[in-house]
Amino acid sequence: MLRQGAEVYKATITATGASLVRLEKNFSFVLSPKAPYNFELTAKKPAGWDLFTPFEVFEEGTMWTALHVDGMLVGLKLKSTEETDSPRISVTAFLAREPDDKEETIKGILAEKLGVNDELSQFYGFARRDPILKHAVDDLYGMHDTLGGSVFDLAILTICLQMAPLKRSEQMMECLVSRYGRVAEFDGRRVAAWPVPSEISVVSIKELESRCKLGYRAKYVIQLAKILEGGAFPTLEDLARLPAEESKRRLMELPGIGDYSADIINPRAGFPIDAWSVDVFGKLFFGREPKNARDAIERVKKEGIRRWGRWSWMAFFYVAQDLENLSKKLNVKLRLQ
DNA sequence: GCGTCCAGGTCTACC
DNA sequence: GGTAGACCTGGACGC
Numbered sequence: 484m485l486r487q488g489a490e491v492y493k494a495t496i497t498a499t500g501a502s503l504v505r506l507e508k509n510f511s512f513v514l515s516p517k518a519p520y521n522f523e524l525t526a527k528k529p530a531g532w533d534l535f536t537p538f539e540v541f542e543e544g545t546m547w548t549a550l551h552v553d554g555m556l557v558g559l560k561l562k563s564t565e566e567t568d569s570p571r572i573s574v575t576a577f578l579a580r581e582p583d584d585k586e587e588t589i590k591g592i593l594a595e596k597l598g599v600n601d602e603l604s605q606f607y608g609f610a611r612r613d614p615i616l617k618h619a620v621d622d623l624y625g626m627h628d629t630l631g632g633s634v635f636d637l638a639i640l641t642i643c644l645q646m647a648p649l650k651r652s653e654q655m656m657e658c659l660v661s662r663y664g665r666v667a668e669f670d671g672r673r674v675a676a677w678p679v680p681s682e683i684s685v686v687s688i689k690e691l692e693s694r695c696k697l698g699y700r701a702k703y704v705i706q707l708a709k710i711l712e713g714g715a716f717p718t719l720e721d722l723a724r725l726p727a728e729e730s731k732r733r734l735m736e737l738p739g740i741g742d743y744s745a746d747i748i749n750p751r752a753g754f755p756i757d758a759w760s761v762d763v764f765g766k767l768f769f770g771r772e773p774k775n776a777r778d779a780i781e782r783v784k785k786e787g788i789r790r791w792g793r794w795s796w797m798a799f800f801y802v803a804q805d806l807e808n809l810s811k812k813l814n815v816k817l818r819l820q
Numbered sequence: 821g822c823g824t825c826c827a828g829g830t831c832t833a834c835c
Numbered sequence: 836g837g838t839a840g841a842c843c844t845g846g847a848c849g850c
Binding site: 703740756 | 828831
């Protein structure tokens with residue numbers, strides 16, 4: 484038996500150590516996002532950013548994914564039933580037990596995470612007057628920003644990205660998910676979800692160091708788990724309602740979370756420049772990659788915020804998803820992720 | 821095969 | 836308040 488808050492699951496252990504949980508109850512509903520809304524671009528972003536977990540599956544317009552909502556493991560089958568200008572998303576949510584009074588909670592949180600009520604028209608009006616963004620919004624018309632599964636998921640992501648090549652970051656994350664996460668079995672699929680804080684807070688630093696090769700990051704991940712398992716820290720949805728500066732300040736109180744990581748986690752705010760994106764935006768802004776990437780981070784970040792102001796995050800998001808097209812249209816070679 | 825370098829940042833001690 | 840140096844690990848690279 485697994486216990487998570489009030490939730491108790493019947494579970495078996497998979498070969499990797501993750502718990503397999505069968506989600507046999509389900510309910511369905513339809514979301515009607517504000518147009519334009521392109522479900523495929525929003526759910527399966529061109530740069531490969533995950534919606535909720537690295538193990539989700541997208542086939543022929545349908546997404547199977549899994550996350551924790553209000554302490555419950557939820558499997559999701561998402562499918563677009565209409566076009567970008569009259570969008571509708573068909574959702575089936577799978578749970579281990581009857582949803583009872585949780586249906587409205589799940590509907591509300593999912594709507595917020597999928598950005599169905601977010602208005603793109605103001606950003607598009609701004610972007611169409613910008614020499615770089617006008618191409619990106621044309622290429623990715625209807626792509627909405629989404630909130631990840633949880634602060635813990637995104638904090639693990641950013642900590643694994645620190646001081647490591649992308650391939651090694653992926654190895655660390657896959658190990659954490661496959662050994663300490665839960666595998667949701669539903670609709671004939673198996674999807675591994677990120678671990679919850681209470682599953683990591685009881686693991687020793689030495690175990691994380693040796694099993695998942697996290698190195699110095701192990702202590703940050705465990706400290707984070709201990710802070711976040713209490714539920715006192717704001718959720719992503721809470722942070723999205725705070726002023727961006729306040730939300731960032733709260734995030735930077737967390738261990739291992741500095742300026743860059745807070746900008747990644749902070750919902751719909753920030754301009755997260757790192758050793759990769761400094762090359763991309765350095766080329767776009769100044770026509771060349773900076774000689775010393777780390778020294779140029781502050782300069783490139785200031786320029787992005789100066790140009791794009793309140794739309795800095797959306798500008799970053801759209802450019803990061805459109806590098807291949809922008810390389811051709813602007814005739815610059817941009818380093819893909 | 822072996823040694824060296826360094827990577828999608830953050831923290832801390834020191835000045 | 837500003838900044839240099841340490842931090843895990845493993846893949847890439849040169850020899």
